[in-house]
Amino acid sequence: MKSLKENSQKTHIVIIGSGIIGKFNALELSELGFQITIIDPNQLQNSSNAALGLLMGNMYQRRRGRSWDLRKQSIELWPQWIRFLQKFNYELNIEKPLIQLTTNEEKFKKLEKFISEINDQNLRILEKDSIFINNINKAFQTKNIKGMISLKDGRINALSLLQTLDKYLKHKKINHLKEEIIKIKKSNNQWISTTRNNENIKSDMVILCNSLKAIDLIDSLSHNIKLKPILGQAMEIDINDAEVDLLSLPRQFNINGKNIIPKSKNKLIIGSTDEYSTEPKENTFEKLTNFLDKKPNWLMKGKISKKWYGIRSRPDGEASPIMKNLEDGLIICTGFYKNGILLAPACSKWVANEIRNYFY
Numbered sequence: 090m091k092s093l094k095e096n097s098q099k100t101h102i103v104i105i106g107s108g109i110i111g112k113f114n115a116l117e118l119s120e121l122g123f124q125i126t127i128i129d130p131n132q133l134q135n136s137s138n139a140a141l142g143l144l145m146g147n148m149y150q151r152r153r154g155r156s157w158d159l160r161k162q163s164i165e166l167w168p169q170w171i172r173f174l175q176k177f178n179y180e181l182n183i184e185k186p187l188i189q190l191t192t193n194e195e196k197f198k199k200l201e202k203f204i205s206e207i208n209d210q211n212l213r214i215l216e217k218d219s220i221f222i223n224n225i226n227k228a229f230q231t232k233n234i235k236g237m238i239s240l241k242d243g244r245i246n247a248l249s250l251l252q253t254l255d256k257y258l259k260h261k262k263i264n265h266l267k268e269e270i271i272k273i274k275k276s277n278n279q280w281i282s283t284t285r286n287n288e289n290i291k292s293d294m295v296i297l298c299n300s301l302k303a304i305d306l307i308d309s310l311s312h313n314i315k316l317k318p319i320l321g322q323a324m325e326i327d328i329n330d331a332e333v334d335l336l337s338l339p340r341q342f343n344i345n346g347k348n349i350i351p352k353s354k355n356k357l358i359i360g361s362t363d364e365y366s367t368e369p370k371e372n373t374f375e376k377l378t379n380f381l382d383k384k385p386n387w388l389m390k391g392k393i394s395k396k397w398y399g400i401r402s403r404p405d406g407e408a409s410p411i412m413k414n415l416e417d418g419l420i421i422c423t424g425f426y427k428n429g430i431l432l433a434p435a436c437s438k439w440v441a442n443e444i445r446n447y448f449y
Contacts, residue, residue: 099124100123100124100293100294101123101124101125101126101292101293101294102118102123102124102125102292102293102295102296102444103126103128103280103282103290103292103295103296104125104126104127105128105129105273105295105296105297105298105299105306106127106128106129106297106300106302106303106423107127107128107265108137108298109137109140109247109250109251109254109429109430110137110298110422110425110429110436110437111129111296111298111299112251112254112258113254113434113437114296114422114436114440115258115263116254116257116437117437117440117441118437118440118441118444119261119263121441121444123444125261125264126263126264126265126266126290126292127258127264127266128265128266128268128270128282128284128290129265129266129267130267130268130269131267137247137251137399137429137430138247138397138399139321139322139323139360139397139398139399139401140247140399140429140430141244141323141348141360142244142245142250143187143242143244143341143343144183144187144243144244144430144431145187145239145242146163146164146241146242146431147164147211147212147239147241148187148189148212148239148242150203152207154408155408156408156409159410159435159436160428160431160432160435162434162435163432163433163435166435166438167183167434169434170434171183171245174250174253174254174257177253177256177257178252178253180249181245181246181249181250181253182245183243183244184243184244184340184341185241185242186239186240186241186243186339187238187239187242187243187244187341187342188215188221188236188237188238188239188339188342189236189237189238189239189342190215190222190225190236190342190343190344190345191234191235191344191345192233192235192345192381192382193345197235200214200236200237201214203237204237211239211240211241212237212238212239212240213237213238213240214235214236215235215236215237215238216235217233217235221339222234222235222236224338224339225338225339225342225344228333228335228337228338228385228387229344229381229385229388230383230385231381231383243341244340244341244350245430247430250430266284266290268284268286268288269284269285270282270284270285270290270299270306271283271284271305271306273306273307273419275416275418275419278293279291279292279293280292280293280294280295280418280419293418294418294419294420295418296420296421296440297420297421297422297423298422298423299423300316300401300402300424301318301400303402303421303423307415307419307421312413312415312421314404314411314413314421315404315406316403316404316405316411316423316424317404317405318367318400318401318402318403319362319363319364319367319401319402319403319426320362320363320367320368320369320398320399321360321361321362321363321427322360322363322373322396322397322398322399323348323358323359323361323377323396323397323398324359324360324374324393324396324397325352325357325358325393325394325395325396326356326357326359326374326378326388326391326392326393326394327355327356327391327392328356328357328387328390328391328392329387329392330355330386330387330390332387333355334354335352335353335354335356336354338351339351344380345380345381346361346380347359347360347361347378347380348360348361356394359378360377362401362426362427367400368398369396373396374391374393378391401425401426401427402423402424402425402426403424404424404426409424409426409428410422410424410425410428410436411423411424412439412440417447418447420440420443422436422439422440
């Protein structure tokens with residue numbers, strides 16, 4: 090029997106989709122020696138470009154099942170991957186800690202119960218008079234914010250991560266085709282991926298990481314796979330108020346479901362995932378700033394300097410994400426909903442193991 094290394098050097102794998110998941114799979118498999126081709130018509134429009142990069146792993150409250158297992162594995166793998174990727178970008182890092190806040194008393198009680206049961210020193214309750222919340226209360230002119238802090242969770246800059254992965258892929262001379270795949274089929278133990286320009290690309294394996302479009306390339310009914318679109322959107326706001334210094338706030342925090350990232354003294358990013366919409370509306374500012382009963386004046390007067398969005402996919406009728414070996418040489422790895430960046434290490438490790446099993 091040939092070794093994995095001998096097989097991998099001769100094995101061509103096509104990865105359809107160039108978001109975080111596609112690129113992480115390319116990285117993992119390239120390190121194992123496989124020949125990789127990434128295919129995506131326009132990587133700048135994939136949903137990863139709308140990600141804020143918040144890594145909510147340790148503060149995940151459902152401590153059982155596959156979702157938690159994937160989080161646990163990714164939590165362990167991320168520091169290793171950061172060290173590896175710093176060879177290509179020494180500034181890449183995970184900013185810690187991460188703070189989750191609420192004005193809802195019932196939700197706060199659930200956080201208290203969770204913290205008391207977990208008994209993890211890296212997870213702590215934040216009462217409304219906590220030192221971590223003082224500046225938030227002052228800036229947002231409120232008094233009833235409470236929540237929890239995770240000293241091990243944080244944020245990785247998603248744009249910087251994508252650019253770093255691109256540097257790695259270029260260094261490894263990984264082929265990237267800017268084509269749209271409209272059909273895949275198996276013929277004589279090889280996979281044929283057909284582009285819109287009617288070009289056929291042969292490979293030994295295909296990995297589908299192209300979000301909603303993945304189900305267009307398979308018989309979703311026979312595989313019983315359904316995906317629904319979810320809108321992720323964010324905006325950068327400039328404020329003009331000398332009395333507010335946004336850099337006095339934590340580096341990243343969440344209030345009532347809205348993620349907030351101060352960028353400078355007078356600039357911040359607000360983003361969220363919308364369960365009930367698939368395209369941004371005209372009232373983006375109103376929608377993303379509506380997380381408190383009353384907005385502070387400086388926020389009401391803020392001006393949008395930049396806004397962006399991405400359509401993500403979420404499995405319909407099963408847990409997120411979809412990671413399945415559909416048939417020999419065909420793997421689907423999509424439907425990550427909010428957690429593509431967080432779960433990318435565990436996902437790529439799973440794909441690599443599936444491919445090992447394929448050879449042995």
